[in-house]
Amino acid sequence: MIILEVSCLKKVYTTRLGGNQVQALADVSFSVEEGEYVAIMGESGSGKSTLLNILAALDRPTGGRVKLDGKDIGLIRDKEITKFRRENLGFVFQDFNLLDTFSLRDNIFLPLVLSRKSVKEMNSRLLPIAHKLGIRDLLDKYPYEVSGGQKQRVAVARALITDPKLILADEPTGALDSRSADDLLRLFGEVNEEGQTILMVTHSARAASRAGRVLFIKDGRVFHQIYRGDSTDEQMYQKISNTLTLLATGGEM
Incomplete structure (x- = not known):
């Protein structure tokens, strides 16, 4: 079953003075099956970040469409897009995006708090995830008290706790040492084996080599x-x- 469908996606930015236009995405089409683990790669300026922002419903395309679980993201009204994003997407960022004034537990709970879930439900969702990710003994600590690898595990827990249709990971190993990166990629593999769909943007060939499919974006x-x-x-x-x-030298496949 196709969970994500990207069709003829285009994005053109107009410079602040309106004199020039920059085409970030020219014509991108691909689909992702439910349960797939897909990596997206490309040189800086290739359009990866623009693509990720559109998939995350943080930006709207100039042309084409994105469907998540059959729903056209472009047709969702602005006042409903935050709720849609929170209920359908999980995010893992390079810089963790944790709130230093919140405990790790509360950081993980945040999307559920915004969805007005009960404390009982939040705890029932958290315990199996915290056990799987090896962070049960860290939940009462604060982000500044733990390592980068532990912070990223917390970020993964926050992404998983809403049971999202799709996890979007933006350079998730970029701020980690090699050992922590390997641990995170192993966890991604385990989560994917359990049926979670993952789309990861990365510059790291080592990270991308863990995926089931790699898409390369150029121009x-x-x-x-x-x-x-x-x-x-x-x-x-x-x-x-x-x-x-080949991408770097301008060769053809």
Whole structure:
């Protein structure tokens, strides 16, 4: 079943003085099946961030459409978009986006508090997730009291606690050391194996090599994609590295 459908997506920005237009996305089309783990890669300026912002309903396209679970995001009214985002999407950011004045527990609870869930329901949702992510003993601490890897686990817990249709991860390993990054990617793999759909934007070939499919964006278009199939992580890494070399040198697939 297709959970995310992106069709002929275009985005043109007009400069502040209105004299020039910049085309960030030219014609992007792809779909994501429920339960897939997809990575998106491309050089700086390729349109990755613009694409992610549109998928996150933080920006609207100039043309084309995005459907999440059959619902056209572009038709959602502005006053309803925050509620839609909170109920359908989970976010994991490079810089964690945790509130320092909130305990880790309260940071995780925040989207449920905004949805007016009961304390009983919040706790029942939290306990299995905290156990899985290995953060049960940290919940009463504050972000400044834990490591970067632990902060990112908390961010993953916050993304999962709403049971989202899609997790959007923006450079999730970018602020982590290699060991913490490996731990996070292992957790992503486990969460995906349990059926969670994940779309991850990353510059890291090592991170992308854990995904089931990798999309490469170039000049606002899908340039190429790689499917895992029976490939090992190392084989995926090599395929990704080869494609990135072609992207950098202007070669053709």
